[in-house]
Amino acid sequence: MQAQEYITFHVGGQLLGIPVREVREVLPEQPVATVPLAPHSVAGLLNLRGQIVTAIDVRRRLGLPASDGTAGPMNIVVGEDGELFSLLVDSVGDVLGVDPAGFAPPPANLDAPWKKCCGGVYPLGRGILVVMSVAALVAVEDGAC
Amino acid sequence: MDDLLKDFIIECNEFITAVDQDMVAIEKRPDDKEGLNRIFRAVHSIKGACGVFGLHRLEAVAHAGEDVLSRMRDGSLVIAPVTVGSVLRAIDVIKEILAGIEATQKEPQGDDSAMLAQLRELVAIADGGRAPAAAAAASVNVPAETAPAAAGKHGPALADQSLRVTVEILDRLMNQVGELVLTRNQLSQLALGDEGSRYGASIQSLGRITSELQEAVMKTRMQPIGNSWAKLPRLVRDAAAATGKNVELTMVGSDTEIDRQILQELQDPLTHCVRNAIDHGIEKPDARASAGKPEQGRLQLSARQEGGQIIVEVRDDGAGVNFEAVRSKAVERGLVSDSDAQRLGEPELIDLLFAPGFSTAAKVTELSGRGVGMDVVRSNVQKLGGSVELTSQRGRGSTLRIRIPLTLAIVPALVVGFSGQAFAIPQVAVTELVRVSEQNAHLVEDVHGARVLRLRGDLLPLVELGEVLGLSAERKSAGEGFFVVVTQVGESQIGLIVHSVFDTQEIVVKPVGKLVRGVGAYVGTTILGDGRVIMILDAAGIAQRSGALAQLDASMRKRREAEAAQSVHRSSTKLTQLLLFRAGNGAPKAIPLAHVARLEEFASSKIEQADGRALVQYRGSLLPLVRAGEEIADGACQVIVSSDGERSMGLWVGKILDIVETELRLESGARGAGILGGAVVDGRATEVVDTRHYLDLAFGEGALPGEATRELRRVA
Numbered sequence: 001m002q003a004q005e006y007i008t009f010h011v012g013g014q015l016l017g018i019p020v021r022e023v024r025e026v027l028p029e030q031p032v033a034t035v036p037l038a039p040h041s042v043a044g045l046l047n048l049r050g051q052i053v054t055a056i057d058v059r060r061r062l063g064l065p066a067s068d069g070t071a072g073p074m075n076i077v078v079g080e081d082g083e084l085f086s087l088l089v090d091s092v093g094d095v096l097g098v099d100p101a102g103f104a105p106p107p108a109n110l111d112a113p114w115k116k117c118c119g120g121v122y123p124l125g126r127g128i129l130v131v132m133s134v135a136a137l138v139a140v141e142d143g144a145c
Numbered sequence: 146m147d148d149l150l151k152d153f154i155i156e157c158n159e160f161i162t163a164v165d166q167d168m169v170a171i172e173k174r175p176d177d178k179e180g181l182n183r184i185f186r187a188v189h190s191i192k193g194a195c196g197v198f199g200l201h202r203l204e205a206v207a208h209a210g211e212d213v214l215s216r217m218r219d220g221s222l223v224i225a226p227v228t229v230g231s232v233l234r235a236i237d238v239i240k241e242i243l244a245g246i247e248a249t250q251k252e253p254q255g256d257d258s259a260m261l262a263q264l265r266e267l268v269a270i271a272d273g274g275r276a277p278a279a280a281a282a283a284s285v286n287v288p289a290e291t292a293p294a295a296a297g298k299h300g301p302a303l304a305d306q307s308l309r310v311t312v313e314i315l316d317r318l319m320n321q322v323g324e325l326v327l328t329r330n331q332l333s334q335l336a337l338g339d340e341g342s343r344y345g346a347s348i349q350s351l352g353r354i355t356s357e358l359q360e361a362v363m364k365t366r367m368q369p370i371g372n373s374w375a376k377l378p379r380l381v382r383d384a385a386a387a388t389g390k391n392v393e394l395t396m397v398g399s400d401t402e403i404d405r406q407i408l409q410e411l412q413d414p415l416t417h418c419v420r421n422a423i424d425h426g427i428e429k430p431d432a433r434a435s436a437g438k439p440e441q442g443r444l445q446l447s448a449r450q451e452g453g454q455i456i457v458e459v460r461d462d463g464a465g466v467n468f469e470a471v472r473s474k475a476v477e478r479g480l481v482s483d484s485d486a487q488r489l490g491e492p493e494l495i496d497l498l499f500a501p502g503f504s505t506a507a508k509v510t511e512l513s514g515r516g517v518g519m520d521v522v523r524s525n526v527q528k529l530g531g532s533v534e535l536t537s538q539r540g541r542g543s544t545l546r547i548r549i550p551l552t553l554a555i556v557p558a559l560v561v562g563f564s565g566q567a568f569a570i571p572q573v574a575v576t577e578l579v580r581v582s583e584q585n586a587h588l589v590e591d592v593h594g595a596r597v598l599r600l601r602g603d604l605l606p607l608v609e610l611g612e613v614l615g616l617s618a619e620r621k622s623a624g625e626g627f628f629v630v631v632t633q634v635g636e637s638q639i640g641l642i643v644h645s646v647f648d649t650q651e652i653v654v655k656p657v658g659k660l661v662r663g664v665g666a667y668v669g670t671t672i673l674g675d676g677r678v679i680m681i682l683d684a685a686g687i688a689q690r691s692g693a694l695a696q697l698d699a700s701m702r703k704r705r706e707a708e709a710a711q712s713v714h715r716s717s718t719k720l721t722q723l724l725l726f727r728a729g730n731g732a733p734k735a736i737p738l739a740h741v742a743r744l745e746e747f748a749s750s751k752i753e754q755a756d757g758r759a760l761v762q763y764r765g766s767l768l769p770l771v772r773a774g775e776e777i778a779d780g781a782c783q784v785i786v787s788s789d790g791e792r793s794m795g796l797w798v799g800k801i802l803d804i805v806e807t808e809l810r811l812e813s814g815a816r817g818a819g820i821l822g823g824a825v826v827d828g829r830a831t832e833v834v835d836t837r838h839y840l841d842l843a844f845g846e847g848a849l850p851g852e853a854t855r856e857l858r859r860v861a
Contacts, residue, residue: 033678034566036614037664045661045670045678050324052670052678054658083658140659 004100006131008093009076012064016089016130017096017122022078026092029072030055039140043088046075053077053084056138063113078134085138096129098122106130148400149375153194154247155307160187161240168233175224184232185214191239200252203242209264210235216271231263312405315365322355322362323653324672329355330650331674356765366406370448370457371399373412377419381444384423391430391440392423397447403455407549410529411457414522418459418545419446421519426463426543436540438462454531455551460544466537468494478503495535499523527685528668557764558652558681560673561630562645563610564617567679569652569671570630572764574684576638577631577744578646586623596620598629598640601804605631607640608691610682614666632684639688650674651765654681666690723824723833725802726785728774733802733831735824736785740836742793743786744801752782758843761795769843770795773834787836794843796836 006017007026032044032055041061046053055075059067067073073088106118117136122129164187167180174180188211195204213232216222238257245253329352336348374396385392403411427433427442434440445460471494472486480500481489489497497503499519523533531549550556550573558569559578579598581589588599589607596607607629611617621627621644629640652671657680661667668683722738745763752770753760759770763786770784773796784795807824819838824831 031677033680035661035664035667035680036566036616037666038661039663042660045658045680047672047676047678050320050672052655052658052672054660056660081659085658138660140663 004103005095005097006129007076008096008129009074009087009089010091010093011058011062011089012067014130015093015124015127016058016132018076018078018087018132018134020095022080022134024077024079024084027075027077027086030075030086032088046086048077048084048086051084053086054138055086055088057088058137059088059090061113061137062117063111078138080134080138083138085134087134087137096124098124098129103131148369148371150198150246150250153198154243157191157194157239157243159309160191161236161243163187164236165233168229168236171224172226172229178218181214181218181224185211185218188214188236188239200242200246202252202255202257203239203246205261206235206238206242206257209261209268210239212268213264213271216268222267222271228267231260231267234260235264310365315362318362319366320653320655322359323655325355326359326651326653327672327674334674363404364402366404367402368405368408369400370403370408370411370455371396371401373408373415374399374446377416377446380416381419381423384420385427388424389429390423390427390442392427392442392444395443395445397445398449401448401450401455403448403549404551407455407529407551410525411547411549414525414547415446415457415459417519417522418547419444422459422461422463422543422545426461426465428464432464450551454548457547457549458544459547460542462542465539465541465543466495466498466535467539471497474503475500491537495537498535499533524685556652556654557649558671559630559649560647560652560679561610561628561641561643562647563614563643566616567647567673567677568610568643569650569679569681570632570641570684571668571681572649574632574634575630576633579629579631579640580626581623581629582626583624589623596642600631600640605629605638605640607642608687609642610687611642613687613691632688634685634688637688639684639691641682641684641687652681721808721824722804722806723826723831724785724804725826725831726773726783726798727800727802728798731774732829733826734773735805735826735831735833736787736796736836737821737833738804740787741785742788745784745786745795747782747784747795749782759797763793763795768793768795770797771839771843772797773839774799787840789837789840792840792844794836794840796834796839 005020007020007023008015008017010016027048030046030048032046034044035042038044041056043055043057043060046055057073059065067090071091073090074092075086076089076092077084077086079085102122104121104123106115106120110118114130116139117132119131119133119136121131164184167184171177171180171184188207192204192207192211195201195207210232213222213228213235217224217228217232222228238255238260241255242253245251332348333352336342336345377396378394381392381394422444423442427444428436428438430440433442443462445458447458447460449456468491472489475481475489475494475497476483476486480497480503499522503518503520519533526533526547526549529549531547533548534546535543536546537543557572559572559575560567560569562568579600581598590597590599596609598605598607609620611619621642628643628646630643630646631638631640650673652673654669655671656662657667657670661670665686666683667680667686669681670678671681672678723735724738724741725733725735728734747761751761753762753767759772760767761770761784762768768784768786770782771794782797783799783801784797785801786793786795788794805826807826819835821833821835824833
């Protein structure tokens with residue numbers, strides 16, 4: 001069976017991943033224009049060569065505290081349903097090929113925001129890769145605004 | 146040729162070209178189900194549209210072809226050279242007919258009976274379960290090879306002249322032109338402080354080319370408004386039949402072009418208005434007869450361009466708005482109290498028609514009563530940056546006028562700042578900009594925490610932009626200075642408090658993403674020349690969020706009542722509102738306020754000279770400036786923009802002083818060109834200037850006294 005490839009990134013010390021084919025590009029920190037009254041997880045909008053990209057603060061989306069690191073967030077630009085989104089994450093790691101046979105459903109005891117966004121996990125040799133659903137990360141939250 | 150027919154021909158030619166290829170492929174690979182489906186759909190589509198245009202010959206051929214194809218599709222007819230050949234022959238005839246229509250705009254004559262008989266025979270064979278090959282050999286004489294002769298002779302000429310381009314590509318082009326406009330703006334900004342630079346000429350021509358390119362790309366998005374009217378004749382017919390009325394629909398200006406996005410958004414509101422006019426406006430034939438009107442009601446739909454706007458009118462010669470009915474309905478619905486209702490004038494009552502959940506029909510009918518009211522029409526049009534107004538005369542009919550901008554993609558906007566963050570407000574929503582500083586701080590007053598601005602005798606509710614957007618709760622005092630952007634929201638006005646005003650710019654409106662759309666405070670977003678992303682404010686949304694509208698309606702109503710009371714007085718003395726200005730060193734002059742389109746101030750650096758005339762870039766075009774007096778100094782200039790509907794000019798004045806209401810005395814032109822008449826302002830005789838004269842000056846035509854007098858009567 002063909003190996004699944006994920007781009008890995010860290011948010012709040014956790015190793016997360018999304019399928020490589022969903023990623024448009026990875027960018028260093030970008031100027032983000034904040035949007036008053038926008039849902040909490042929306043960090044703002046950024047200008048990607050003339051296209052408007054909605055920046056999602058993944059920490060906020062997952063209910064984590066704001067980063068205390070000095071390094072600015074990295075941008076993982078993804079397209080979903082004809083719109084562009086940028087996932088703001090702490091750092092971006094390697095592309096990881098994993099054996100689909102190792103795929104497991106998300107642990108039952110995950111808290112709510114994680115459960116919504118987590119598509120499943122891969123136990124690795126060291127640590128666990130949590131596969132996120134891009135669609136869920138950029139979805140309109142219930143009760144938001 | 147009729148545009149619709151033209152489109153139809155182009156579409157058919159495309160179908161046919163594809164069918165030719167598929168048909169040939171199928172003969173070789175009879176198991177290609179997908180190819181067969183494509184052919185079937187194409188022929189089916191052609192047949193379907195024939196009825197609309199009354200193309201009976203084409204319909205008959207396509208129909209027979211479709212019958213055979215459907216048998217081939219379900220397997221009851223084998224796919225063999227014989228069967229494929231007869232379908233190809235039918236397709237050739239279709240081609241011939243299409244070419245004929247294209248050339249003469251009429252369906253060409255011709256005898257297809259033999260070919261039709263052949264096709265029917267095949268159908269009969271399939272339905273009868275006979276072996277097609279044997280039958281064909283016995284009775285159907287099909288040429289072994291049918292040369293597509295017609296295709297070569299009549300090339301689809303129309304198709305060669307127009308291309309189908311996906312909207313996506315056009316949108317991308319629009320986007321890129323938008324970026325180019327921004328870059329051009331940025332470059333012009335840089336060049337400003339550098340007069341006589343060697344880049345100057347290049348930058349200027351870049352500017353010109355960019356404007357032309359922008360215009361051309363905008364044009365590709367334009368469609369005749371008639372495209373969205375195509376369904377209306379049928380709708381009117383059905384609606385009239387359902388209500389037992391007799392209605393004649395006329396359409397004027399269907400070739401008026403409008404941005405396709407606006408066209409789409411306009412479809413529903415317009416359909417609703419037309420339905421409404423038939424359902425509520427036009428009376429039944431007997432009622433019309435007894436009112437002395439022709440039994441057939443008239444409904445006219447018209448569109449025209451006026452400046453940067455499209456005006457769409459739905460006019461009927463029906464009963465007009467029954468204001469008594471509106472009154473009692475409003476009370477019944479609990480919208481106003483009984484005593485209030487009696488005091489409401491016609492403008493307020495018309496306003497009530499647009500109130501959410503209002504319907505004047507005695508019963509909710511199948512036609513109009515679909516939970517979509519005039520409130521939805523108004524809000525949809527407002528979303529497009531437009532406005533709706535209704536005028537009505539009892540017994541004579543009503544006119545609904547929709548004003549919408551030509552395009553949504555690039556709009557002039559005012560860029561303002563609040564707490565270090567910039568926002569854009571579309572110019573269409575901005576009526577005026579007021580600077581509040583120490584000198585006029587007394588005009589801002591506080592009513593139990595709600596701030597209002599005294600503006601020419603009115604109280605304008607002020608909305609703290611920062612508070613509405615949750616940016617800061619700290620209020621700047623009037624003494625510290627701020628700007629008030631006076632914004633039109635429906636029929637009411639509110640003042641948005643902002644800290645700074647940067648510039649007016651042509652901005653490219655980009656849609657906001659789904660996560661931000663729900664906020665309701667923005668109409669879109671844009672990228673500034675320096676690459677910054679800023680939000681475009683939705684004045685109506687902001688007003689709604691602030692809750693100012695509720696207070697507003699009450700205050701507006703009071704004002705209207707006062708106006709209504711005054712209007713009796715006014716009509717007897719004929720008071721005219723005049724704008725006072727200083728032209729030079731002499732006494733102030735005046736201009737009828739009705740002639741004033743807008744007040745502007747331009748920096749001296751913005752004024753260009755061409756051909757001995759002063760011009761200024763204004764809202765995407767060049768505005769000629771005419772000095773109101775000899776002594777007016779160069780430098781920053783205050784300008785009264787005036788327009789006669791086609792031409793606009795800026796009257797360059799020394800200083801704009803005030804607005805007064807007084808009696809205007811007309812004069813027969815004895816005082817010389819450019820003077821309309823006189824008025825007494827503050828006990829002094831004041832000359833009232835004729836803008837028509839200056840328009841003529843601006844456009845280099847001789848003054849026309851007759852015209853001027855006519856214009857005058859309208860004003861007075």
